[in-house]
């Protein structure tokens with residue numbers, strides 16, 4: 001999978017006993033994120049079993065372009081034993097008039113190797129309900145069915161009934177002046193992104209640089225250069241929980257010679273405790289031992305009405321930050 005990744009992937013992969021290899025993404029000076037396909041190609045071999053892609057991507061908000069999908073497709077052709085897990089839970093949220101492109105729709109060959117994952121929770125802003133579905137060839141969907149049966153057995157039935165009733169309508173009926181409910185939601189979050197970008201420029205002390213996001217719920221903020229502005233206590237490592245000797249899932253460790261946490265954890269702690277702003281450190285989205293991990297990003301949720309970012313209380317809060 002590409003790194004930074006949606007953090008659940010690593011737990012599931014480690015739990016299944018898989019050996020995880022990650023491929024870096026990087027942001028250029030313009031705060032636009034890119035995939036390192038060369039690293040991907042060089043890491044794959046005849047033993048590689050599955051690659052997880054996220055499109056649109058969490059946490060970077062990147063949507064895959066036709067050229068990127070083609071490059072990826074060409075690489076996958078060289079490793080025909082490899083299945084693609086295509087997580088598209090944000091496919092309904094393209095910003096700025098973009099069009100979502102799906103890897104498995106490119107060819108019969110791609111379709112045959114891909115399991116597409118969708119989340120009703122994400123589509124209806126009810127994340128945590130754990131209602132979703134997979135689309136793909138019978139053999140792969142069948143495998144997903146066995147995992148689901150063993151892992152959760154059943155989803156909440158009222159939620160499933162509600163989704164069954166609303167899904168078609170949400171695509172086909174006009175909503176609040178938009179062609180459908182999803183177009184309306186995308187417009188709300190796009191406006192939320194735009195106001196969030198303006199808001200973070202108003203801070204007086206901490207400096208943020210917003211990534212250029214194209215979709216989704218989140219926006220990474222580059223926090224480099226703020227090292228001196230965060231009180232030293234937020235860098236101190238508090239290892240106040242016990243290891244579980246039986247688990248296969250690795251806990252997060254930051255062992256460096258100073259016993260400190262990386263900048264993004266320190267900033268996230270500081271903002272939560274002193275400024276009432278809760279966000280996610282991007283170190284969390286990479287394996288501990290990663291050579292590519294970025295410690296200079298936090299992830300802000302923009303999945304809210306723009307009015308929340310223009311609210312005077314919020315504006316005051318940022319001005320004092």
Ligand SMILES: Cc1ncc(COP(=O)(O)O)c(C=O)c1O
Pocket residue numbers: 006054058087089119120121122126127128129130131132
């Ligand atoms: C990329 C990605 N996939 C899957 C999920 C899971 O979504 P849910 O559990 O709400 O269905 C999330 C949630 O944040 C996500 O970001």
